[in-house]
Amino acid sequence: MQFTAQQIAQAVNGTVVGNPDITANDFAKIEEAKPGSLCFVMDAKYVHYLADTQASVILINSDIAVEHPTSATLIRVDNARQAMADLLKMVEDVINPRRHGMEQPCFVAQGTTVPQDTYLGAFAYIGKNVRIGSNVQIYPHCYIGDNVIIGDNTTLYDGVKIYYNTRIGSNCMLHAGVVVGSDGFGFEPDKEGTYHKVPQIGDVIIEDDVEIGANTTIDRAMMGHTIIHRNTKIDNLVQIAHNCAIGQSTVLCAQVGLAGSTTVGNHCILTGQVGVAGHLEITDNVIVGAQAGVASSIKKQGIYQGSPVLDIMTFRKNAAIMKQLPELRTMIMDHDRTLKKINKQ
Structure with a gap:
């Protein structure tokens, strides 16, 4: 061109x-x-x-x-x-124009109607009572479980797996290998320390205009919802655990991991490999630097860095001191030797 x-x-x-x-x-x-x-x-x-x-x-x-x-x-x-x-x-x-038609072989279960303007790739599986909006693109080898809802103009690329009862909004894009609605990591030990699975009977809601990168996993809630609010953008290889709530227009970069029941506010950015402990809240307009560890709630907007996270100014001051540690150690050892000589005299 x-x-x-x-x-x-x-x-x-x-x-x-x-x-x-x-x-x-x-x-x-x-x-x-x-x-x-x-x-x-x-x-x-x-x-x-x-x-x-x-x-x-x-x-x-x-x-x-x-x-x-x-x-x-x-x-x-x-x-x-x-x-x-x-x-x-x-x-x-x-x-890469939008595709049309139903390739074979594919499977559409009883009670599901595929609109004429849908693209359904080869070896796709569509479960019972699935509702598909207009102009949806479902690429080869996708799995759509029972009772799933998919909004208008949404694209599911190759190999996306959507478990039962999941709701996906309009204008969403899920890249290859995304898994939505798999069981949350819930186990309860008995008196002998043997772990028993806790059923995860909630669902996942993905609102409009959300994009999810390749091989990201979003777990269903134990009860209630795991929810991704509108216009949020999620990179590759992100893990979102059960009952998390991600705010509007928030960005999660590659290899971010959120433990269960974590709430992230609107307009936040969690950069690469940020880890967030469970049952925490991160307020709106927060940026967390790469490889940071969030061990407690962040209640004030701003930029944070480190593990555990500190506000950016405190982190930079500490980092500057860390660079001086070898010199400070040498100074302390010199003073110690001098004091020992004085004491001997």
């Missing part, structure tokens, strides 16, 4: 600075661009690449000053990252 700078500018409501007829046929990071590449710059710290880049067309924020000449044609936009995302969506719709 090849487009001129002028065509690209029209698509993203931008202004061309340079040659409007130059063409782009590929996307690239600015530091790796070649002739024909389309790139974007949304931060002034990347402006220095413009002097030497081989890119043909660059989307750039309107408020970023360019002080040195560049061979690339610029397209000024309000938000270069969003403009690039819009273009990528247009291309994705062409190279």
Whole structure:
């Protein structure tokens, strides 16, 4: 696919600075661009690449000053990252269009009606009394248990497993290998210390506009609901235990693990490998840094880091002290030797 700078500018409501007829046929990071590449710059710290880049067309924020000449044609936009995302969506719709029809073999149980505009891939299994919305995409080898509800325009990629009684909203995207509604990790020891399974009879509710990355697992509630509120984005390999509640527009990055009955507020970001103990609450607008361990509730919005977590300023002060520990140890040992010499005298 090849487009001129002028065509690209029209698509993203931008202004061309340079040659409007130059063409782009590929996307690239600015530091790796070649002739024909389309790139974007949304931060002034990347402006220095413009002097030497081989890119043909660059989307750039309107408020970023360019002080040195560049061979690339610029397209000024309000938000270069969003403009690039819009273009990528247009291309994705062409190279990976929505599918239609029912491939064989697949299985649809009694009491379930598959709408005509649904795509049902080969070897998919649809259980009893499943309700499927309009324009749903169910890729090969998916399993949909009994009484599941799937909203309009939702996509389940290859091998997604949805256990019984789960509710999934509209405009959701579940990537390959996602498991929703598996049993929560509930066991009770008897007097002899033998563990016995506690039945998990609750369900999972996923609201609208949620995206869930590959091989993430979301356990059903022991009683009541495990719930993911609207517009939340979950990365690959995330574990969400029984009875958790995740707020609106929250982000869980790869390998985050939430123990049972944890509540995460709205507009939070839990970065990679954050672990959260059970029965805790994290308030709205909290960011937790990578590999942090949350052992108690976070009741104040802000940025947290460390294990156990500390507010970011305390963490940085402690980290600075940690760097000085070898020097401090040497000083203490020197003072100790000096005191011993004085005492001998």
